Amino acid sequence: MTTASRDRTVLVDPERHGAYSSIGEALVDSVDGTVVSVAAGTYAETLEIVDRALTIRALEGADVVLDGTGADRPVVLAHGGRVGLHGLTLRAGGVAAVRADHAELTMSACSLRARYGPAVLVQGSGPVTITDTTIDGAEHGVVLEGASGVLENVTVDNVSGDGMIIGLGADPEIRSCTISGCGHRGLYVYQHSRPVVRDCRISRTGRAGIAVAHRAAPELSHNSVLDTRGVGIEVGADCGGSIEACDVENTAEPGILLAQGSTARLRTARGGTGPGSGGSRVDTLLAELDGMVGLRGVKAEVRSLVDEIQVNTWRTQAGLPTGVVSNHLVFAGAPGTGKTTVARTYGKLLGELGVLARGEFTEVSRRDLVGQYVGHTAEKTAEVFERALGGVLFIDEAYTLSRLAGSGGDFGQEAIDMLVKLMEDHRDDIAVIVAGYTREMDDFLAANPGLASRFSRTVEFENYSPDELVHIVERMVAAGEYDLDPRSHPVLAEHFARHTDEVNFGNARAARRLFEGMRTAQSSRLRGSGRIPQPAELRALCVDDVLLAIRR
Incomplete structure (x- = not known):
């Protein structure tokens, strides 16, 4: 007599005879398709799963903690295969709590924390599905590079860097997520990524609520961005996508910033920059204008001209x-x-x-x-x-x-x-x-x-202020796909403060020359290293590069 095959379930419970005493021990004995059910307790383990199809699930109502704070490796590291994590609490030390490399990752009802690095790092096509999961405390919340999939009802709070980073052509759907308390950006989309972001709430960020760079083209709709130290939504040059029906409140001005050269479509966005007929090309052009650094008085003058022209058109149509x-x-x-x-x-x-x-x-x-x-x-x-x-x-x-x-x-x-x-x-x-x-x-x-x-x-x-000139340099750095050492910011500000009052000071032209000098200094430094630099080194502009460009 034969029986139909089905996924196997094994139990991990150090207090029960006949059960596995550790999750790692259970994984060694498990075949593909096994569900590892884990009893309540704290498990000081890190798990590496290579080309396996496994699920690790907390028993119903059980408080299961995987504690990897003393290790220098992820709590769960998956290479290839298919891994499911459900109902678990994961605590990491100096690396990601969960890392998936070219693996299909499914997470639900989990709680994560990482002292340094991202709470979740997914590299490769995935797909990834993360639902009903909370991240509280990390350098970055979720980082997806090249991955597709779904993030829904994910809460990210109290991270020192970015809440979510979507890069390297990733195209996930991000729905009904909450991102708050970020040292940098709430959502950072870059390098040709095309996520669909809908019904999300982003607040209390140290920089922009949503930032789009390096030819990315997200679809942003029905999102709320509020209480940010930076602008609400910032779309860089050569970036596209769309912004539709997004609420932007209590952010730095402008609420929505489209840099010159951006092709992003602005449709019925509240808190944005349009003069009345939301979604028109006029709205987009005004948003491009607002995307320029500084020039508050200039922007107000142009807006008043546009308003006057528009009202005259309406008066003419009304026979006035x-x-x-x-x-x-x-x-x-x-x-x-x-x-x-x-x-x-x-x-x-x-x-x-x-x-x-x-x-x-x-x-x-x-x-x-x-x-x-x-x-x-x-x-x-x-x-x-x-x-x-x-x-x-x-x-x-x-x-x-x-x-x-x-x-x-x-x-x-x-x-x-x-x-x-x-x-x-x-x-x-x-x-x-x-x-x-x-x-x-x-x-x-x-x-x-x-x-x-x-x-x-x-x-x-008016002339640009030193802080505005630093911001201009930062935009040039981002557009060139470089990373500027944050310690360079006060150096740049001090340099511009010394020169902005000079009669023949070139403002943004001077900023451009300085940026080109920084690139030249970096090239000389890397060429003199005697080896082929790593990609991160090719992107990095350090303080010494800035100082050398200033001296020149």
Whole structure:
């Protein structure tokens, strides 16, 4: 007579005769498919499971603790195979509590803590399923690299680093999870990962609630982000995905930050940056603007212009009169303060709002407008102007047109006079933005009696503060897929504080030069090591790299 095969169950209970006295002993005797049931107690064990299909489960109502705090290895380490952990409490020392390498991991109703390292580390495709599990105390809560699967009803609290890290192309579904009390970010998504994150609550983080970097594209919907020291949701350049119906409250400004170059779609997000019609391209462009470091006054000016244009559109549709609004602006301030970037975004906004036909951007300087003989300047200026119709004409260092006015042989004044006429003739077909130092731009506006009246307002671009410049460097570091030693931050801040008041200080341009210097210093250091560096070393920018770049 034969019986149908089924998974075997064995008992671990040091107090019972006939049962196994340790979990490790039971695993040695178990075949694939075995369920190891564990009685209440504390088991000072670490388990390594290689290419096995096993389940470790606490007996119903039993308090089972796997204590690996005295070991330098994970409490449970799985290589390949399929491992299930249910109803267990795991305490780790200096490494992960649970680590799965190219293994299928299932966890439910577990409680984890790790002194250092992540509570859960999964590397490889998985899949992983973690449900109804609590992590209280670790360096990072859950780290998934390249894995798929589901995380549902997972609570992460009181971690010194990031609550969850989703990297290396991982694409799990993260549902109804709670992340709080994180020293860094609540959820960090990077390196081409595409998780679906829904109905999660993230709060009390030392940095951004959700941060997206390195070409990742998560789908974020119906999440709540609140009480964060950093911004609510931050999406880096070259990152995509979507943000839909997310609540962002009591975070650093802006609530939702989309860096320039991000393709993330912002749809009906509350606490974000849209002026009213949530989910429109205008919302996304304003979010890109908010994604720039600093420039609080500039952002407010652009928003007020957008609001005025939008209201005028509604008034026209309602048959009400509207005032005349000039699209021409003066951008005044030092180099490297974002004038060109803001001008590009402004043109796109005017295009999306229907004010301009195309919203395209044409940047010129004195040499593009001024000719070499009488009559040549008017011709060149008219050609440039006509080419820019339907978009934005951005004239950088416009004050150089008037710098030599009145001196023999200079035709800059002719270009100014021609611009005044063309701006009047095509007032609704183009936005002209002139940019330069504040004092010099005052002289430029005085070069023709009708010039100043052609511009609706002057937008003042202030110098970046030392902290803002450090933030700019940090963004460059992240975009380049480097890791900056946190001890470098006060060094950078002190360096910028010494130079920001200099007359010819380049602001963001100076930050860019310093970052390039840091990369050069790192290259010299690694090349001189006499060996091929590890990937982590290739990413690391240390304090010495920063100091060397500063000295140069």
